[in-house]
Amino acid sequence: MFTEAFMIRAFLAALFLCPLCALLGVFVTARRMSFFSETIAHGALTGVAIGIWMGMTELTIPVIGFGLLVAMAIIWLKENTELMTDTIMALLLAGSISLGIFILSLVKGGYLGQVHSYLFGDILAVEDRDVVVSGILFAVVAVSVFMNLNVLTLISAHEDLAHVCGVNVRRVNYLFVLALTVTVAVSIQLLGIMLVTSLVVIPPAAARNVSCNLRQQIVYSLLIGVIGGLGGIALSYHFNAPCGATIAMSCISLFLLTLVIRLFTRKRNANQPLLPS
Amino acid sequence: MTCECHSHNPDPGPVPAIEVSGLKVSFGGQPVLKGVNMKVPKGSVVALIGPNGSGKTTLLRCLLGLQEPAQGQVKIFGESNLQRVMPRIGYVPQKLALERSFILSVREFLSLRLSQSRNWFWHSRKWSDDALRSTMAEIGVEPLLDRPIAALSGGQLQRVLIAFSLLKAPDLLLLDEPTAGVDSPGEDTFYDLITKVHKHHGMTVVLVSHDLSMVYRHASWVYALNGTICCEGSPEEVMNAESLKQAYGIHVSPYQHHHHVH
Numbered sequence: 001m002f003t004e005a006f007m008i009r010a011f012l013a014a015l016f017l018c019p020l021c022a023l024l025g026v027f028v029t030a031r032r033m034s035f036f037s038e039t040i041a042h043g044a045l046t047g048v049a050i051g052i053w054m055g056m057t058e059l060t061i062p063v064i065g066f067g068l069l070v071a072m073a074i075i076w077l078k079e080n081t082e083l084m085t086d087t088i089m090a091l092l093l094a095g096s097i098s099l100g101i102f103i104l105s106l107v108k109g110g111y112l113g114q115v116h117s118y119l120f121g122d123i124l125a126v127e128d129r130d131v132v133v134s135g136i137l138f139a140v141v142a143v144s145v146f147m148n149l150n151v152l153t154l155i156s157a158h159e160d161l162a163h164v165c166g167v168n169v170r171r172v173n174y175l176f177v178l179a180l181t182v183t184v185a186v187s188i189q190l191l192g193i194m195l196v197t198s199l200v201v202i203p204p205a206a207a208r209n210v211s212c213n214l215r216q217q218i219v220y221s222l223l224i225g226v227i228g229g230l231g232g233i234a235l236s237y238h239f240n241a242p243c244g245a246t247i248a249m250s251c252i253s254l255f256l257l258t259l260v261i262r263l264f265t266r267k268r269n270a271n272q273p274l275l276p277s
Numbered sequence: 278m279t280c281e282c283h284s285h286n287p288d289p290g291p292v293p294a295i296e297v298s299g300l301k302v303s304f305g306g307q308p309v310l311k312g313v314n315m316k317v318p319k320g321s322v323v324a325l326i327g328p329n330g331s332g333k334t335t336l337l338r339c340l341l342g343l344q345e346p347a348q349g350q351v352k353i354f355g356e357s358n359l360q361r362v363m364p365r366i367g368y369v370p371q372k373l374a375l376e377r378s379f380i381l382s383v384r385e386f387l388s389l390r391l392s393q394s395r396n397w398f399w400h401s402r403k404w405s406d407d408a409l410r411s412t413m414a415e416i417g418v419e420p421l422l423d424r425p426i427a428a429l430s431g432g433q434l435q436r437v438l439i440a441f442s443l444l445k446a447p448d449l450l451l452l453d454e455p456t457a458g459v460d461s462p463g464e465d466t467f468y469d470l471i472t473k474v475h476k477h478h479g480m481t482v483v484l485v486s487h488d489l490s491m492v493y494r495h496a497s498w499v500y501a502l503n504g505t506i507c508c509e510g511s512p513e514e515v516m517n518a519e520s521l522k523q524a525y526g527i528h529v530s531p532y533q534h535h536h537h538v539h
Contacts, residue, residue: 030379149398164368213382
């Protein structure tokens with residue numbers, strides 16, 4: 001498994017992208033933004049369609065570009081209309097998928113393989129350049145998150161309180177959305193449009209089961225992201241299955257394991273529930 | 278609304294803690310604040326009361342620089358650039374709308390206020406214990422330190438939020454509906470704590486509330502808001518003002534709740 005170059009590339013990309021998604025996921029779930037990353041991911045289909053339609057060989061750029069466009073549209077509609085956030089997301093999700101399908105219908109054949117690999121994730125699609133991009137993205141985003149952990153935590157707790165504490169809430173929110181959008185867009189190659197959000201949501205949810213504070217949740221989420229990601233790649237190789245599905249499945253297995261641990265430890269500490277009923 | 282009970286405000290001194298002049302805010306063409314004027318003297322404990330929809334929250338947001346007024350000015354400690362005075366303000370919000378999946382502990386939350394430059398993630402327990410010790414003792418949050426914030430009761434959360442705001446020794450403490458969701462004995466304990474904190478630190482305290490009864494025991498001066506400051510004075514004067522009864526409707530009877538006046 002480790003002698004083949006494409007597997008080493010896939011493992012390296014997973015080693016960078018999975019913990020990154022899991023780290024951002026702690027704040028995404030805390031801020032009820034899961035559906036936000038789902039919408040950006042589905043917007044990527046239009047990015048893929050535009051890229052194929054225009055005959056581009058490198059689709060990461062249109063995927064990131066359209067992802068950012070969808071993210072900006074969500075923020076603009078939130079700030080300038082009375083619509084509820086979930087309505088806005090559903091609107092853009094339907095809009096971008098329909099646009100993507102429409103554009104694909106204009107293309108004359110030969111694109112199904114590419115679309116399939118973007119929809120479900122493909123370890124064979126990861127190239128050297130993707131590994132480098134993942135590595136740089138990991139370094140930049142992870143370092144930025146850890147350097148601004150106070151600010152991110154405070155905003156997740158209460159935006160107005162963060163403002164009074166001197167945080168430029170608007171700027172941090174925009175930067176967080178930018179980081180999330182680019183991370184999701186880059187991760188799509190490995191995880192696929194359909195399941196990329198699983199790596200943003202499941203590791204922090206699993207970590208929550210076995211954590212007593214935020215520090216533990218961050219550490220466990222990173223660990224679960226790495227183990228789930230690498231395990232998923234190995235399963236994908238073994239069963240010749242799309243790696244988006246195998247990574248999501250291994251993350252869900254870890255979630256179930258932490259759930260069992262939680263139920264077991266809670267039973268033993270019945271008098272000290274983690275949360276009130 | 279006519280002013281019927283404007284008493285002589287204690288001299289706010291050369292530079293009042295809060296000075297609001299001609300403040301107007303509208304939402305969708307609907308005026309919410311219609312020209313608010315107030316001067317809060319330094320070191321006082323004042324209450325800002327008003328029924329729902331009277332503009333309390335909007336005024337509070339203006340004081341915190343979260344809402345741009347259409348007209349008028351807010352000065353805090355003589356400074357109209359509110360961003361500059363933010364470090365001197367302690368803000369106690371109503372609640373933290375934390376997701377249950379976000380397991381921020383009290384210790385981690387308080388550590389956020391200890392120093393923006395240092396990152397709470399790398400703090401040791403001992404470091405945070407040392408840094409938080411005096412505030413913990415004063416507010417009595419020590420037993421709560423390792424509990425998740427989302428698991429606290431209303432009263433416990435209020436204590437933690439006060440401890441958070443006191444860590445930077447503010448000159449002005451703004452409390453938004455501080456006892457909403459706190460039971461009656463908890464309410465008394467809470468206001469006793471505010472009184473103690475005020476005595477100890479001598480900062481200016483502004484309590485924003487729709488609860489008329491609480492002003493009796495804890496505020497030295499009351500502003501009643503209903504689009505404008507319709508009435509201000511000592512708690513006794515404000516409670517008996519006809520305009521206040523109009524603002525709240527005819528069923529106002531604060532005496533039912535408390536029998537003694539400080």
